[in-house]
Each structure stands twice: as structure tokens, then as C-alpha cells.
Amino acid sequence: MIKYVDLFKYVSAMQAPLSDYAFSEGPNDEVLYHDGENSVNREEMKTLGTDEEVDNAVIDALAHILNTKGKKHSIYFSTMTYLIVCTDMGKSVNTTKEVRHEKFAERLNYEMTNSGITNIKKYREFFFPVPAFKHFYLLCINIYNGTIDLIDNRKLPMNVKESTKYEDNPQKMLEALAYFMRTKDYTGSDIARVLSFKTNLIKMKWRSNLDHKNCGVYVMKHMETYTTEPLVEWNCDLKANNVDQIRKLRVQYCSEIILSRTKKEGYRVKMAARRRMEEN
Template sequence: MQMRIFKNLLQLDPSDDWMKSLPAEKRMENFNDRLNYEISSFGNLEISDADLIFFPVHRHAHYFVVCINVKESKVQVIDNKELPAGVSELDKYGDCPYKLIEAFKAYLAAGQSTLTHKLNSMPVEFLAMHWKNAENVTDCGIYVMRHMETYMGGAFENWDPGFKKHMRTNASFIFELRAKYAACIITSKLNSVKGEVMKAAKIEDKKK
């Protein structure tokens, strides 16, 4: 059975001054705390058994995914946004995939995980999905959730999350996904304001 693990959002270029001023040790501590929380929520999870580990990343006001594909020994960058002409992958992503690898290795080393050694030899791969486009600048968060939901590793050619190349043909599908994910977030048991939101939604519905 395939084990897929999803991590909390990683922000590699914090925009707030107080976050930028945090020393490297404190940033690493925060990173470790967030991972500990995520892993503990799964119960008796052994992260070394995972096949795919997903990290949503926020960089330059844009969301994308870094997937550690343990089964294929690759670190894969999954991004809906096409590279503009004259812009290289290094220009866009900088060293963020490698920063993530190093931070994750440091986290794993503290627990003596066997996954640490595997990460040392994993190349970074930028997935060239046929639905990438330069038009959509507002729905990257929806793409991130759908990519994590549907990507199973293995044969890339068989992966079909439902997106098309052009924004116009994606509009209704993205609308459906937005409603689906919003409903999941609102009704989640982890939503501490679930009752308030549901009550407000019912009031608005009665006004129609």
C-alpha cells in the first residue's frame, strides 16, 4: 500500500519583517516543530516508510509543491506556472528545493531515520506537465491541492488531475475544486470556528 504524507505550508521567503529577522536556528526550530505536529497527528507513523512526501511551498507570492518521491529517488518540483521566456528554473526557484532537502535531512538526522541517507543522492526534477500555463495567476493554491490529491508517483504519463492547458477551458473545473476544498476546510474537525462559519452561511443562504 502506498503511503503519502502531506506537510504544512513551507514559506521560504517570508514577507513579514519579524519573520525575516529570525535567526537560522529559530527558523529550523519552527520547521521541526511543524513537522513534529504533522507526524504526531498521524499516530504511529514511521516517516521512513513513506513513498511520497508533499511540501506545499510559498515563494514570491506563489504556491507550488515540492514532492520527495522516495520510491523513485527524486525530489520533484510540481508547479502549474509556465516559465516565462528567458527565465530559467534557477531564476525562478533559486535554491529553495535544496534548502528544503537540507532542512528535512537535519530534521530526520535527529531521529536516526533511514530516509536521511536516501536524500543525499536524490536529484531535483522539475515536472513538465502539459497543463502548465502563464495565464492563471490567481489559482495556484487550487492547483497545489489538486496536484497533491492526485499525484501518485510512478508513470508520469498516466497522471491526469483534470486540468487543461488554457485558462478558459479550466474555469468551471477550478470553480468546482474551489467549492470542494472550501467545503472540506469549513467542515473539518480541525476548524476551530466551524460553528460560527456554518451559522453565518445558513444566515446568508436564507437571504437568497
């Protein structure tokens, strides 16, 4: 069992054995989730079974699952989109902005196709999980309010400005999305409005600078719950520095990813987890 087995009593009868199986000492390369594009093997899934930061692959899987749930006005993309636009990972340092935008648009089209999404114009909240250096936060380009919402579980350090921490990366993501919108026949006025958006740092009561290991879990919870849709309240029950609450979410997200209706390996893993439970 994982080291916080006592928390299993707060989750369902199926969540506990599934998570126990995923976090066990089986082959690290065993695929526990695959949706046609994203995959999560045991080594990656086990990052949910520790008090360490989660792997990008886990967050990307949840983004796809949220898309398949069909939220009316929200669309979710992978961590790869930020890496394409704002980093030099896997590319030449001299890659131009134009090339980044083209690759960004290709990536969005690919992820939308994998999620069965054809009409981009109906969406009002575009979510991009950001894998910053030793940290994750969530960026939401918010058509409702005309803002780039920065949803970060950490507060700004004392005497550090917002522009210093986040640099010009929110603006880069905005410009990349505007480029993508041009390829989808948005009007010039729509694109001009999007390009006028300014950053908006969301100040949640559970923000804390004491937690340096669970940023990815916070991002997953924020992705799942955040909304500014008119007449809809953002319902998020997180509390600052509540270790048990975050560990419970780790177990829940593990089982949810495995059991998601897009999960081709779900039945096999479910049966393997049942056999492990019976043997123990």
C-alpha cells in the same frame, strides 16, 4: 451568492449553500474551520470565492485534512515549513541554518502530532506547498524516485533557467528534511541517499503562464492527486486556462474544508448555511 453562482449547478446540494454562506457578508473574523492548529476565518475563506489568489490558511487546512484521510505513503505539511526554512518572515535576517533546521523539525513534529501521525518512516512522498512571491507551487520530496519534484502550474518563462526561478530553495528544503530524518533515527545511508536527490520539474499539459490568480487552487489539486507510487496512475483532470473548472474547485474545496471530519465548527456552520438558504 458569489459572483459565479451559475457554477453551483455542477456541485452537490450541500456544497452550494455552504460555500454561499462562507462567501457571504458575515463577520470576517467568524471561524469557519479549526482543527486544533489550523484555522480559517471568513475573510480567509472568502479568498476561495473570488478569482484572486487563495490565503495560505486555506492551503494549510487542506494539508491537514489530507493527512487525516490516511494516504498510505503520502504526508502533507503546511506553508509554514517553507517560510521557516527559506524566508526571513518572523525571524531575524541573520538566523542560522542550524536554527532554521531546529525550528523546521519542531514544526513538523507539531503538525504530525496534530494529524495523529507517529511513524514518519512509512512515508515515501513528502509534500510542501510553497508560498513564493505572488505565486504558489508544490514541492514533493519523492523517496520512490529519488527526486525533488517541482509541481508548478506555470511554465518557465522564456530564457529563464529552472535554477533561476526556484533558486536553491528546493535544496534547502531537502537539507531540512534530512536533518529532521536524523532526529527520527533514519540510517546514515538513508539520509545520504536523500541528500543526493536532484530537482525534477514536472511538465504537465495544463501548465500555462496566462493564469496568475489561481496558483493556490492548482497547488490544492496537485496535493490532493499527485502520486508516483508504483502501479498507481496520477489521475488529475485539469485543463489549461479552464476558468470554470478552477471556480468549481474553489466551491468544492470550501465545502470540503467546512465539512471535513476534523472540523469542530462544522455542525454550526452547516446549520447556519441551512438557515441562510431557507431565508433566501
